[in-house]
Amino acid sequence: MTSPAIAISDNTSSDPRQRAPLITCAPDCALITETVCRVVEREKTPLAWYAAFAVSSSFTVVMFLAIGYLFLRGVGVWGNNIPVAWAWDIVNFVFWVGIGHAGTLISAILFLFRQNWRTSINRFAEAMTIFAVMCAGIFPAVHIGRVWVVYWLAPYPNQMQMWPNFRSPLLWDVFAVSTYATVSLLFWYLGMIPDLATLRDRAASRWRKLAYGLFALGWRGSARQWHRYERAYLLLAALATPLVLSVHSVVSFDFAVSQVPGWHTTIFPPYFVAGAIFSGFAMVVTLMVPARAFFGLKELVTIRHLDNMNKVILATSCIVGYAYATEFFIAWYSGSQYELFAFLNRARGPYYWAYWTMVVCNVVVPQVLWLKKCRTTPWIMVIVAILVNVGMWFERFVIIVTSLSRDFLPSSWGHYAPTRIDVAMLLGSFGLFFTLFLLFCRYLPMVAMAEVKAAVSHHPGSDHRH
């Protein structure tokens, strides 16, 4: 494997007089193709990949065993109780849906803002989005009790002569998450068709050619095809931008439309969306740093890309921290003793450790990213990103469990503790996520080659490719 000539070693300069190069290798189409495709095309799968796959797929099996046990015995195998009727199932759901926001943000919103640096990471982030939404979708589907009638959520004519209640945010959620999963998948797949055609045309074996050829749909890179493709991509980006903002808003309605103290707040939609972007970018950084090193993509996914993502993490961390402060202020300013109690109970009640874990991980730790040294050092940013995701998981735990466990009536208070099945399902969902992710790294192009080529082929000065 020959290392390509490195044109620029450091592209993190913030000198505005000079446009920083997008990639640090030569802007050569063949080189870009080779760099991305050799990951997929290597003859022997690395042993480390097998080791990682063995671990992650084992956890996936654990998850499906736990789900099977849940189906046999019912939701009583979880620690959920009354009053904490929503617990880790919904915590995990909101956590994974939040993770899934970075992909569409990078591919849609940054596309509309003509942030060309997105081209190196958008495929990766979109894949992560889809896998995260798949993990998320499992939890509400299995938490309904009689899972074999999950189709009752859909409005279809039935012999019961009943229809779902469209005035409930829970049904809005069904529509929002399923639309988001569908649109993300379409966006991801449409963007991948030209790259699948590249893999098809480079395929050495008949089976590879058949498989990639089938999904490339006969793409020829013709100008007529590119014309419609670009228009469709622009439209999908324009559609996905409000969608990505709406999905976590609707998820937050599940809480905000209810009357539980600590949930019934108008700040929830923007606060949830900021938190989702925060956790999503953290997950991209967590996965991207090892992947770019392991798969030899450092010239395409440069330190500057990581630097940019860390700036987004820092910005959203500040928004989230501001939201935490606002919640407390409004709880005091509302004059409602229940509101005020709910928030004091978060900080000082039986789950105080979860609250302070959340604050430290989400607000305090990311402040190190003000330092350029921390934004450009891979191991530091990975630690920060992992802690951010720990913090964001605890944020959902704090919102859901502390609010439910102590609401209006002290006589109805309760305590929640997870069971082994709860733990197995959380770990298992990570197993599923990483299993899908490893398969993606092994068999699909991790970087959007056609988009990088387009971005680097145009003159940096007159950069208006659309």
Place this chain on the structure above:
Amino acid sequence: MADNVPQLDSSAGALKVAAAIGRFASAGALKAAAEAVRDEGYRHWDAHSPYPIHGIERSMGIRPTVLPWLVFGAGLTGAAVAILLQWWTNAVDYPFLISGKPLFSLPANIPVAFELVILFSALAAFAGALLLSRLPQFHHPVFASEEFRRATCDGFFISIEASDPEFDEVKTTGLLEALGAESVELCRLPAAAPRLPRAFYTAAALAVCLALLPPLGVAWYRAAPKRQPRIHPLHDMAFQPKYKAQAASDLFADGRAMRPPVAGTVARGELDEDPRRATGKDEAGNYVTSIPLAPGAAIDKAMILRGKDRFRIYCAPCHGLAGGMPEGAAGEDAEKWQGMVSIRAARRAAGGEGTWTPPRVLTSAYVQDQPDGKLFETISRGVVNQEVRTMPGYAVQIPREDRWAIVLYLRALGRSQNASAGEVPPPVREASVSEEP
């Protein structure tokens, strides 16, 4: 898919030129060449590049796509479908009130409408882009070229198809060379399209037939009459491992699933410290001669009025409002003193229909001489006279304290119906005298 089709089956016959392709050095060269090809009047041709080239659609004369209008239409459809769906299902076909929310209100319907606008638009954008580009299309002349594989890596190509009326092997390749193509190639395809082996169709037909068997089996099983209960893979709580009322059970010696309470069991709220109030008898089994009161209770006007109220509901229908016709009223209209049930039953008995035992006169000495406990027991258990039940027990209908109140009222009735004129309080007596004409 992109395989050289001729290699699939070399016996397919002669090869035929299907397209000419030329490779150009750069995107700029491709754009310039595209303008020239357009000006030559070709129509079945295209330019190929590994990434979209800005402005090439103008060089080639590609008209703007209708895709945005398709997407706009799909978005409007999504909005209409969402609003109509929510209105019809929740306000028309299955209206149910929940939390006092209106059956149809736009604010509640916006989220779903928004999501369906996005969903319909995105599906239209995706499907529209593919179909307008005539994808999927796995078979195309340019795939016959080995070099064309570079089109998805770093190659810039122009392809002119043989189906174009202007196409001429010599002239077209000459044009591409003249435009500066680095290499020019003719793509050849078999004259006859390659055919799949006959065994493939047989196997496919067989597979379809076999795939139909399981659903047919299920359908047959569901439709055929059965002696045994059908298989229920999911019980849906229809069959629950529990006993229902009056069910049989092998577990207990008496064969019944319902269990009597253990001897000495007292139901909640029925524990009584004073058994006299429950039975009307003292420890020795003799009827009590005074009303046993609950702790803190007293015999007062409220208790008499409560007894009167209950008496008029439960007793008066048979016994009459005054407890029956007293002896001193002999000769008067008997029905005046009787309750409605007695009147009707007596009339029917007089006409030869059924039998009727007239109720006791409650103000008679026979009743009034009984101890209070005996009266209480009669109200509670009723009367059986020579194995014929002449009065039902009221224990289940009248709470215990009310039965004692009725006993008290019976005493009041007995006193009033047997009173002498001297016992009537003077104001009442004067009033009743003055009313008489």
